[in-house]
Amino acid sequence: AQEYQEKVGQGCLEERVATLVELRKAEGFMAEFRPLEEKDDVHEDNHGFLFMEHTCAISNVAESFPSVCGHELEMFAAILPDCSVQRTHWLIDGQHRCVYLIKRN
Numbered sequence: 001a002q003e004y005q006e007k008v009g010q011g012c013l014e015e016r017v018a019t020l021v022e023l024r025k026a027e028g029f030m031a032e033f034r035p036l037e038e039k040d041d042v043h044e045d046n047h048g049f050l051f052m053e054h055t056c057a058i059s060n061v062a063e064s065f066p067s068v069c070g071h072e073l074e075m076f077a078a079i080l081p082d083c084s085v086q087r088t089h090w091l092i093d094g095q096h097r098c099v100y101l102i103k104r105n
Helices: 002-008 013-026 059-064 067-079
Strands: 031-035 049-053 083-089 098-104
Touching (some): 002 013, 002 067, 013 049, 013 067, 059 067, 067 083, 067 098
Antiparallel strands (some): 031 049
């Protein structure tokens, strides 16, 4: 997490999420992000981002040890300490991708 945090840095949230996407792509994840839109059902204001991973470089391990995904979620929260990070979709649950809702605290 420390290496990620150093690379993600302290810029604006959009820049940090964009950097996170590039780091994940470099590790074999098919990742992208987009700003929240009105159509996104987040029950609050729509200021934040959806971070999506369409493929999982650790899926074979995650199928047997789903706790690995929990550590990944903790890492995302640690590198974005001024934000809440919630997983809204999970490949392990049979969904088509993992999606994380990232919003400033």
